Each structure stands twice: as structure tokens, then as C-alpha cells.
Amino acid sequence: MKIIHQNGYTKEELVNWKLIVYRNLIQSAQAIVNALDQFHYQLSSEKSQYEAQLILNFRLNDTLDPSVVDAIVSVWKDPVTSLLLEERSSEFYLMDSAPYFFNEIKRLCQPTYIPTEQDVLCARAKTTGIAETRFMIKETSIHMFDVGGQRSERKKWIHCFEAVNSIMFCVSLSEYDQVLLEESRQNRMLESLVLFESVVNSRWFLRTSIILFLNKIDIFQEKIKKIPMEKFFPDYGGGPDQNKAAKYILWRFSQANRAKLVIYPHLTQATNTSNVGA
Known part of the structure; x- marks a missing residue:
């Protein structure tokens, strides 16, 4: 941004x-x-x-x-x-x-x-606490808060944003086969799903829309050809088809949305700023 x-x-x-x-x-x-x-x-x-x-x-x-x-x-x-x-x-x-x-x-x-x-x-810099950024998009003033997604950080911020208009939730598509830095037995995608579920169904965000960025599509496209998603998500049946795999991941996140918030999904490659800006 x-x-x-x-x-x-x-x-x-x-x-x-x-x-x-x-x-x-x-x-x-x-x-x-x-x-x-x-x-x-x-x-x-x-x-x-x-x-x-x-x-x-x-x-x-x-x-x-x-x-x-x-x-x-x-x-x-x-x-x-x-x-x-x-x-x-x-x-x-x-x-x-x-x-x-x-x-x-x-x-x-x-x-x-x-x-x-x-x-x-x-580069990866661990986000601790809450970082604020303000910028303009055309005539709209945007006030953005960046918060840490690590387990130790979540309780510090989830109650602070009752009045926000939208939440930008970023998920790495390529992490479907990876484990957490904090816990080597926990799948990163499943951990993201747990966090997403706790956010979208929280009482603090009942009137909030969700912008869901499914990121690292470039790495995902190459990885899905070599590492079967079925190994980590047995109910997935789309094989190495990147579109089916991405749709499956989006479906899993949509299923977590029991509060029926409006979700705007985007496939992104954050290292390509023209892709994110679009």
C-alpha cells in the first residue's frame, strides 16, 4: 500500500x-x-x-x-x-x-x-502491536491499521476495531502445505482458517465487510503442480488444477463465515504492485 x-x-x-x-x-x-x-x-x-x-x-x-x-x-x-x-x-x-x-x-x-x-x-518483518497508515484513493481518505496475525498478537487488537468499515484479511495460497513458525505441527492454512473464523464471526465486526486477499498466486501456481493439496486437505478433489485449488480454498474460507458478512475475494501477488493496485 x-x-x-x-x-x-x-x-x-x-x-x-x-x-x-x-x-x-x-x-x-x-x-x-x-x-x-x-x-x-x-x-x-x-x-x-x-x-x-x-x-x-x-x-x-x-x-x-x-x-x-x-x-x-x-x-x-x-x-x-x-x-x-x-x-x-x-x-x-x-x-x-x-x-x-x-x-x-x-x-x-x-x-x-x-x-x-x-x-x-x-522481506518479512514481524508485525507487533498496531501500525497506522493514512492515504488517499481518489477523493476517499483511507485510515488503515496493520495488526499482527501471530498467536501472541491477536488478543491485543481484535476488540479495538468495532467501528471499522472493512477488514483486509491476507492469506498466502502457497501455505497450504506449510507449518507455523511457532508450532511446527500446525498447518499454516488451517491456522489462517481458525483466525479468519474468529474474526468474521466476532461480535466486534457485525457490520463490517471483508476484503479477502488470496496472496502469492505465483508461488501457488508452481507449487500445486508438484505438491498435491489432497495430502493436506483430503476432501479436495481437483488435482493439480490451480483454478480448482484456489476455488476450494476460497470455499473453505466462505464456509467459516457463519455471520454472513459480505466478502470480496481477490487473487493477488503482493510482490507485483500493479497486480495489488488493480
């Missing part, structure tokens, strides 16, 4: 995202190394195994150590890592944009690096 309706980020704001990008990169690399160990995958060389330990031991300050950059490149390119992601990606948490940051690491580690808006769109 900031890029679309507020003329994007200033240079100073982009610089402030640098540490977040680095943190995403390191945490993603450490998640892969931990998963390699958890599921008993051994990297293809002693050098790669040493570099994996280097990644685990690294503590981020404000720069990326060149040795850690080389270690991440080595582990990421190791064929055993590809095998891990092919066979076990549904069993541990790895942010969707991890491959983007791994593939861009040589640019990210430059001394003069300043995040691009694309880097910011791919």
Missing part, C-alpha cells in the same frame, strides 16, 4: 530495511541447516558440512561476513539441499522468499547495498 498509494519508500526508509533483509537471509539459511540435521540429510562434502556449522554459529550485527556469504552460497547450491526441499519442505518453516534472497546474496552483501522496493516486498 505504501508503494502504491504513498509514492513508495524514501532512501532512509529503504536503508532501515537492510537489517531486516539480512535477518531474513540468515534465519532462512539457519532454518535449512537445522532441517538438514533434523531429517538426517548429509551435505555432499566435508567443506559444506563445515560451512553449515559456520551458518549456525553466525550472529548478525549490521553486516554480512564474507565467509558466511560464501557458506550460504555453498549450502544453497548443494544438491542435498535441493533434495531436502523437494522431500521435506512441508515439514519445517522456511519463508517463501528465501530462494529470492539466496539467489540475490552477492548483491545484498555489497558494502553500498541499499534494499530495493522489491527486496522490501520480499
